[in-house]
Amino acid sequence: MSRRPPDPCAGFTLLEVVLAMTSLAMVTAICYAAFHLGMRAVERGEVAVVTAQRLRVASDVLIRQVKSAVPYPVRTEDDDVYPYFSGTATSMSFITAAAQQGGGQLARVTYRLEENPPRLMITESPSFSSDGLGREKLERAGERTTVLLDGFRTLRFEYLSDDGTDAPEWHSSWEGRDEEILPNAIRITVDGLPGLEVDTWGQEIPIMVATLTEGGAEANEEGLPEKNEEQQAANPQQTNQSNGSSKDGSDDEDSGDE
Numbered sequence: 001m002s003r004r005p006p007d008p009c010a011g012f013t014l015l016e017v018v019l020a021m022t023s024l025a026m027v028t029a030i031c032y033a034a035f036h037l038g039m040r041a042v043e044r045g046e047v048a049v050v051t052a053q054r055l056r057v058a059s060d061v062l063i064r065q066v067k068s069a070v071p072y073p074v075r076t077e078d079d080d081v082y083p084y085f086s087g088t089a090t091s092m093s094f095i096t097a098a099a100q101q102g103g104g105q106l107a108r109v110t111y112r113l114e115e116n117p118p119r120l121m122i123t124e125s126p127s128f129s130s131d132g133l134g135r136e137k138l139e140r141a142g143e144r145t146t147v148l149l150d151g152f153r154t155l156r157f158e159y160l161s162d163d164g165t166d167a168p169e170w171h172s173s174w175e176g177r178d179e180e181i182l183p184n185a186i187r188i189t190v191d192g193l194p195g196l197e198v199d200t201w202g203q204e205i206p207i208m209v210a211t212l213t214e215g216g217a218e219a220n221e222e223g224l225p226e227k228n229e230e231q232q233a234a235n236p237q238q239t240n241q242s243n244g245s246s247k248d249g250s251d252d253e254d255s256g257d258e
Contacts, residue, residue, distance in 0.1 A: 048195030051151070055193065058120070058149040059203055061100065065109055066186050066205040068098035072106070074133045076177070084108075084133045085176035085183070089156045092174075092186070095128070101144065102126050108133065111148070111157075119150035153192025159183035160204075182210045 012020075071083030072095035085094045091112035099107035101124060110123040125143040149155075159174035162184045174183050185206045193201055 044195060051193055051195040054149060054151075055190075055196075055201065061122070061148060062111075062188060062203070063205050064098045065096040065100075067208050068096045069094045069182060069207045070097050070106070070209060071176075071182050072133070073130055074176070075130045082180050083176045083182055085174060087157055087159050087174040087183070087186070089158075089172045092157050094182075095133075099124055099126065101142075113155050117150060118152055118155065120148045120155055121145055122148045149190070151194060152190050155188070155190050158187040158189070160185040160187070182207050184210045 069085070071085075073081045074084045075081055086092065087094075091110065093108065093110040095106060096109050097104065097106055099105050099109070100122075101107075105126060108125045108128045110125075112121050112123070113119075114121055123143060123145040127142055156172075158170045158172060160168055160170055160183055161174075161179075162168040168184070170187065171183075176182065185204055187202060187204045189200065189202045191200050
């Protein structure tokens with residue numbers, strides 16, 4: 001008995017079509033999932049690289065300026081002298097020998113936390129005086145403000161007290177007028193930076209002059225100008241005008257004598 005030749009018009013059965021479509025859907029889903037995971041990994045990597053770069057720049061500035069903090073003497077209304085330093089959990093202000101502008105000269109630097117959105121601002125002012133520090137509220141000549149770090153959730157400062165007698169203790173605030181010395185170190189803690197492996201980043205920065213000085217970094221009154229000298233330095237134009245007026249008066253008297 002001879003076999004029946006196949007029908008040239010015959011196609012796939014329903015079961016074959018269902019199996020083929022199921023296999024294609026599974027392969028498509030696997031490829032899409034792999035592609036999606038790869039894209040997310042690339043995006044997370046880019047965010048991590050950008051965050052790490054910005055954090056490194058901010059930490060470099062903080063480390064350099066905090067390590068170079070100096071106990072600049074400030075005169076009170078009662079002629080008492082204390083080192084200029086004012087710190088809270090969200091801000092700090094001091095004199096540093098590592099200014100960003102002016103080739104590393106002395107400058108008053110202020111770090112402060114702003115909200116909505118959270119960001120760390122830095123303000124530098126090369127113009128200051130022993131009688132004006134801690135009391136001036138207006139902007140001074142040459143003062144510049146810029147954003148040092150943003151994109152985080154919270155940020156706080158802490159200040160180390162270590163006089164060698166008791167156990168070291170971290171404080172949430174520090175006033176040079178009350179403590180009469182600089183803190184031994186400053187700790188910066190940042191939470192919620194995107195892209196990092198840890199949610200909390202922290203850095204402890206020693207103040208070199210306080211660490212290397214026995215008994216803490218106190219203000220040195222030597223070289224502190226007198227009040228009249230500071231007033232003349234702050235108003236050189238007025239002094240020049242006064243000198244010019246005196247000279248003109250002397251010339252008029254000489255002319256009258258002749």
